[in-house]
Amino acid sequence: MALLSIQNLEVSFGLRDGPVKALQNINLELNRGDRVGIVGESGAGKSVLGFSILNLIAKPGFISNGKVLFEGEDLVHASQKRLRQIRGDRISMIFQDPMMTLNPVLTIGDQMVECLHAHKKISKKDAREVALQKLQLVQIPSPEKRLDQYPHELSGGMRQRIVIAIALIMDPDLIVADEPTTALDVTIQAEIMELLLNLCEQHNVALILVTHDLGVVAQVTERTVVMYAGRVIEQGPTDEIIKAPQHPYTQGLMNALPQNCLPGQLLNQIPGSMPNLQNIPQGCAFNPRCEFVKESCLKERPDLQSTATHDVACFKVHPERSELLSTGNGSDVKERA
């Protein structure tokens, strides 16, 4: 059985003008030790997906359809009590800003021990011992001193290490990390990412990494899911997606990176911006920004279809999906170095 299986997930937000679907038709399967990256720009729904795994969507949002199965158990309809047992114990979450995640009026030790006490009967002394071990695991210098310090006494990178240590404290099977290094500097980001990668490999923990940074995804994950306007538009092995992206949006995203352009020349920009979810264009949501747009793209929405290497939702890659498309085939997708 898969560790986590998301089936046909749909998340809506009840707004005054009626519900808006922030996520539609999401399917994702994870086994123990898998590392999956979820990439997209702001508004793509990647964080909502991360939150919905732990059923953490706040009102007015709600999971309107589909299932999130964790070892076969549906978390969408689980009771609050059951969810509390799972959160932090089997599945833990790392958020973007460590200063917001940590409680400023509790010491690091108190916050780490709190999670242990919530999940099992353990003496204060033992709990502190476990906390100390985890701090060593995330390579914090002089861990004993840190247990009695407050979050404001530590730097951003150090705080994020603490958050990772708390996430690991119950030896979870799955970590959901929502932009864990966005608030940090590049040198610190490189360290934190290496740490996260090593910990996941050593302890066989599955990782869902939500990020907008394709470079980070390339280095940490095995599989990548690219999202646009609440849907998955491309998914597959990370190296395939980085080397040979198929969807015009993924291609555009890769080409827009300054690394992929000659210095001094204009960057290859994608025109326009992500549509508002209340106002998603008919047909393919990407069609107003796509340079390969055809008549069929305006009328019908392409489904996720597999190619030799990965799954893509685009009529250009799957011309047979649209009878209206008379020319072009899957092989003319530009080769990317």
Added chain:
Amino acid sequence: MKPVTQPLLEIKNLYQHFDLSGDFLDRLHFKNGRPALKEEKVHAINGVSFNVEKGESLCVVGESGCGKSTVARTVMGLLKPTQGEVRFAGERIDDLSVKDMRPYRKRMQMIFQNPYASLNPRMRIRETLEEPVRFHNPEWNEQQISDKVDEVMASVGIDPTWGVRYPHEFSGGQRQRISIARALAVDPEFIVADEPISALDVSIQAQVLNLMTEAQKARNLTYLFITHDLSVVEHFASRVVVMYLGTVCELATSKTLFQTPKHPYTRALLSAIPKLETKKPEFIRLTGEVPTPVNLPSGCVFHGRCPYANARCMEEIPKLTLQNDGSQVACHGIEEGRIPD
């Protein structure tokens, strides 16, 4: 003797310290049984000097807390330097009164990081854009002001008929375009951009950077571009200043810096950029944390994290020295030739 072509902006031995001590009672404490006044300062910038030549894009990079934004603010006259000079087109501007500064404000403009915070939410876009034009060109009539606003809005790709809208009706990328339009509205020569694309998505970053490049070509602008994103620097900058803890550690043309980084900090910084390769990351690991600018380390500010530091680095502050390829590096190790290439 003055050089033939004068740099547009000169920063000479700039220091910027912020006092943390507070008022008299906060400072009062007892030392060996006697009352004493303690002093605590943030040493944000410590002896920074560089020039910005006309028509170039000079990027200042560094991690958070290295003083790059403070440099930008001091250049714009938003902060008075503790010590040192800022010269614009040969004239000293850091000690001018608000009134004397006004003509320079028209010639130098600033773009801020967060377009959600830098636009007044209660002003329509057209009002926001008209304000600087009206202020700096008091002799213009309404028609001229309106024409100018139409022109800058069109030049940044914002439909002039959207002027009646409020900032919240625009996306992040559009708002940053409006901020750029506001900077361009008074026809400046020099623009200081403090992390203008950090709050934006990748595809929108490319749009805004392209817009800035095009504006530079069309209007012959000079940029001082503050950023922490090195991949952007390689693309955008003609020259790069690398800062660490309030000092310049390397100054080089963008090409030289990315091909042959010299300072150990620059090397570590470049190696930490996530690359689009699926192999495991190889980066130079820096030990330790960035020291606080309240208690600066003695000698080279980088010595605590530098793999090549020796006794001299802990005592003597290195000076920027010119290298064979024209770059300037402040490092004893480079000077002595004991750091391998």
